[in-house]
Amino acid sequence: MLVCAQCRRAEPPPPPPVAVEPPHKVDIPDPIPHVDTADLEKWLDDAGEERNQWLRVERIETGAEGGWITGGLVEGNRIEIETRDVEQFVMDLSAIPIDWTRRAVLRIDNSTSQLTRKHHPMVRLRRTPSGGWSTVKE
DSSP states (O other): OOOOTTOOOOOOOOOOOOOOOOOOOOOOOOOOOOOOGGGHHHHHHTTOOOOOOSEEEEEEOTTOSOOEEEEEEETTTEEEEEEESEEEEEEEGGGSOOOTTSOEEEEETTEEEEEOGGGOSEEEEEEOTTSOEEEOOO
């Protein structure tokens, strides 16, 4: 057997260089400014937009920094409303095209009830201790 002193074991070639992408810049939006609940009406009025104010927050839950409400008329006579940290709100039903000859459904925070003509034109609702909503007499 012949051994060569200059023979070496073959080493694998180095891996090809990998292109590294620079990190992408991510735009972080400015935080939403805090709106004091005492200034809520003023803030809404100062927005300068013509809008339908058929749905209005009247009272934010105690201890909450703020709250919101959104809603709309969907599927004909169905009103769907979502709230966050709202204790009381009012709806102006005269500003919504409801067909009172048909059943009118009100869905607030995934709880469904029926609206009747006696609720027309304004209905004020307050959150109950159990988390539901009940009408409030003015």
